[in-house]
Amino acid sequence: MTPTIGAPGDGITRREFLAASGTAGVVAAAGCTTTTQPSATEVGGRSANQLATNLPTTSPPEVVDLNERDGSVTLKTVEAAHQAHPGETMGGPVNLPVTWAWQADDGDPSVPGPVLRVEEGTEFEVTLDNTGMKMPHTFHVHGIQKTWENDGVPTTTGITVGPGEKHTYEFTANVPGTHLYHCHYQTPRHMDMGMYGILRVDPEGYEPADKEYFMTVREWDSRLSRQFGGEDVTYDLTNRRPDVFTVNGKCAPRTLHPEDGSPIIVERGDTVRVHWVNAGFSAHPLHTHNHRFEVVERDGSPIPEAARYKRDTQNVAPAERYTVEFEADADPGIYLMHCHKVDHVRNGSTYPGGMLTGIVYTEAMDTDIFATLMDYAGYEG
Numbered sequence: 001m002t003p004t005i006g007a008p009g010d011g012i013t014r015r016e017f018l019a020a021s022g023t024a025g026v027v028a029a030a031g032c033t034t035t036t037q038p039s040a041t042e043v044g045g046r047s048a049n050q051l052a053t054n055l056p057t058t059s060p061p062e063v064v065d066l067n068e069r070d071g072s073v074t075l076k077t078v079e080a081a082h083q084a085h086p087g088e089t090m091g092g093p094v095n096l097p098v099t100w101a102w103q104a105d106d107g108d109p110s111v112p113g114p115v116l117r118v119e120e121g122t123e124f125e126v127t128l129d130n131t132g133m134k135m136p137h138t139f140h141v142h143g144i145q146k147t148w149e150n151d152g153v154p155t156t157t158g159i160t161v162g163p164g165e166k167h168t169y170e171f172t173a174n175v176p177g178t179h180l181y182h183c184h185y186q187t188p189r190h191m192d193m194g195m196y197g198i199l200r201v202d203p204e205g206y207e208p209a210d211k212e213y214f215m216t217v218r219e220w221d222s223r224l225s226r227q228f229g230g231e232d233v234t235y236d237l238t239n240r241r242p243d244v245f246t247v248n249g250k251c252a253p254r255t256l257h258p259e260d261g262s263p264i265i266v267e268r269g270d271t272v273r274v275h276w277v278n279a280g281f282s283a284h285p286l287h288t289h290n291h292r293f294e295v296v297e298r299d300g301s302p303i304p305e306a307a308r309y310k311r312d313t314q315n316v317a318p319a320e321r322y323t324v325e326f327e328a329d330a331d332p333g334i335y336l337m338h339c340h341k342v343d344h345v346r347n348g349s350t351y352p353g354g355m356l357t358g359i360v361y362t363e364a365m366d367t368d369i370f371a372t373l374m375d376y377a378g379y380e381g
Contacts, residue, residue, distance in 0.1 A: 060261075073126055099225060141199050143299065146169075178200050214277075251354050291330055313340055
């Protein structure tokens with residue numbers, strides 16, 4: 001599958017991005033914009049004694065087409081450092097020194113894990129490869145119906161994938177829609193370490209939109225990651241204090257980075273489809289600026305056309321999934337998409353940041369404002 005620019009899905013190619021943005025304009029702005037805002041060291045700054053330097057660094061989640069892989073994928077569990085926003089702009093850097101990531105076959109580890117995409121009716125299998133980690137894991141997926149032993153819950157199935165072990169889960173893609181998967185061993189701890197992702201089951205006769213993107217939001221209590229990174233902090237599940245807020249694992253302004261982040265890149269006239277998944281423990285009302293959307297699917301169930309109406313904010317509760325559609329019919333520009341619990345739009349004590357990205361028209365990429373945003377995001381062309 002050809003890598004694309006923007007959120008996971010059907011974005012534009014790097015060549016198209018460079019043509020639209022004008023490489024010289026982006027590079028010329030690099031380094032010109034600085035910030036005197038405080039650094040977010042309290043949420044995992046990159047000091048040498050915190051970051052486990054021997055760990056791989058996560059990459060953005062890839063879209064894995066299971067039908068192109070004969071219905072089979074191996075998800076390897078990997079310890080990895082996760083740079084939610086490695087730059088110093090907008091209160092950065094914001095880093096999680098140790099996360100537990102998923103890696104599809106020979107791909108890169110990512111947080112969230114890879115988007116697993118499959119056609120309705122396909123029989124598929126997921127092999128959980130836990131040979132490289134020192135604690136048990138499982139694989140649990142929402143939405144689709146499966147046999148008892150493939151539910152991924154250790155206490156009710158008796159199946160736990162221990163350190164050094166592999167186990168293959170077998171499924172049928174019998175419920176179309178967008179679904180959440182995650183580890184179900186010591187669930188809150190393992191999800192707070194990054195073990196979650198999206199399963200997308202395309203219905204029979206699926207008609208793709210002009211642009212289609214996947215977005216997973218969540219809030220983190222960074223103390224857990226920092227504790228595993230050797231910092232003198234204690235994670236308390238009964239007194240969880242979220243301090244990192246991400247879209248596809250990144251905090252703004254890194255969310256706007258065209259290759260590492262998740263901008264929604266559109267051209268005027270596009271029909272745009274976005275799959276929203278909440279992998280956190282708090283609700284997140286997601287809001288789009290200057291675009292009104294319709295909810296066309298919830299938790300895998302299509303919404304009848306007679307029941308749809310246009311809105312610009314949708315509350316997404318923990319584990320909920322919404323598919324929304326809108327027309328890129330605004331004045332071509334750059335518009336925000338963010339959580340409207342606005343204290344989630346921050347990095348440490350600095351606003352803006354956190355759970356925020358943007359709807360970016362290609363027609364607006366060759367502008368000084370876009371170049372400045374790319375500088376904030378750390379994009380060097």
